[in-house]
Amino acid sequence: MILTLEVDGDVPLYQQLRDRVVEAIADGRLHVGDSLPATRQLAADLGINMHTVNKAYDLLRREGLIRLARRTGAVVIRDAFTGPPPAGVADEWEERVRTLLAEAVAKGLDPSDVTRRVQRILDGFPAGSSVRPTT
Amino acid sequence: MILTLEVDGDVPLYQQLRDRVVEAIADGRLHVGDSLPATRQLAADLGINMHTVNKAYDLLRREGLIRLARRTGAVVIRDAFTGPPPAGVADEWEERVRTLLAEAVAKGLDPSDVTRRVQRILDGFPAGSSVRPTT
DNA sequence: CTGTTTGTTATAGTTTTTCTATAACAAACA
DNA sequence: TGTTTGTTATAGAAAAACTATAACAAACAG
Numbered sequence A, B: 001m002i003l004t005l006e007v008d009g010d011v012p013l014y015q016q017l018r019d020r021v022v023e024a025i026a027d028g029r030l031h032v033g034d035s036l037p038a039t040r041q042l043a044a045d046l047g048i049n050m051h052t053v054n055k056a057y058d059l060l061r062r063e064g065l066i067r068l069a070r071r072t073g074a075v076v077i078r079d080a081f082t083g084p085p086p087a088g089v090a091d092e093w094e095e096r097v098r099t100l101l102a103e104a105v106a107k108g109l110d111p112s113d114v115t116r117r118v119q120r121i122l123d124g125f126p127a128g129s130s131v132r133p134t135t
Numbered sequence C: 001c002t003g004t005t006t007g008t009t010a011t012a013g014t015t016t017t018t019c020t021a022t023a024a025c026a027a028a029c030a
Numbered sequence D: 001t002g003t004t005t006g007t008t009a010t011a012g013a014a015a016a017a018c019t020a021t022a023a024c025a026a027a028c029a030g
Helices: A013-027 A039-046 A050-062 A089-106 A111-124 B013-027 B039-046 B050-062 B089-106 B111-124
Strands: A066-069 A073-076 A132-134 B066-069 B073-076 B132-134
Touching (some): A013 A050, A013 B089, A039 A050, A050 A073, A089 A111, A089 B013, A089 B089, A089 B111, A111 B089, B039 B050, B050 B066, B050 B073, B089 B111
Antiparallel strands (some): A066 A073, A132 B132, B066 B073
């Protein structure tokens, strides 16, 4: 898996790394059972510190997306086909998406345009979508 | 406008403040022409420093949502009915929502559930929605 | 003109976060 | 037994977040 990070961005490196892995899972480029590179290896590849990778992996572990173990390394344990998430995850997620949707609307994006964009992104994931918007 | 901030959260105070204002605009509790409290006043009300409020207001200004001027204070200049945003705003927003949608899908949320939740949130804004999902 | 209100800028300090650097420890397994 | 991997410990540098005071500058009411 090829990763590029913005070193001079305002998003922390470990957060970017975490985001890229999450996207890879949603995109179907990572599946349950797949291994992520060893922390030392990935750190060397990206030219960053081992602990920064470690922090990203720890985030993913606490989110329930990967399992960490010695010798085995980091392994994906959740993807789009694993089944519904633990209780509360959806509601907590909704709270965060609300702010982002509010921003779009406040800035003048047409709500139907927002719907269209969201739908297109979801359709792009292998999990697909079972609900299509109609004008 | 009553605001509550999580002092012990992981989200910076100025960011929370900015988010609450954005949501107020999307919710229709703030319209073009409305004034926000003076920085000193709001800081006193919230029990935080003036510069923290200032930083939030500066963010909102750079996002094109408010205008700042001496004596006049902070005034809303954009809302859901002001018209389409400057070029690039929508695409930049889409990039950010993609990560959030990826997280939902990676964690196992049903895409149709995601669509439903997004639609319900959008419908809750006064700007409403012109596209309804159908099962 | 005077005084008040408001944002703006400056300076400085503390605390927390981010990132790095080294090293040692511990479990798993060939 | 040795290698690979995550884990933990320490330490430090740099940046971000937040606070505290103070002064400056424009706008406007009186």
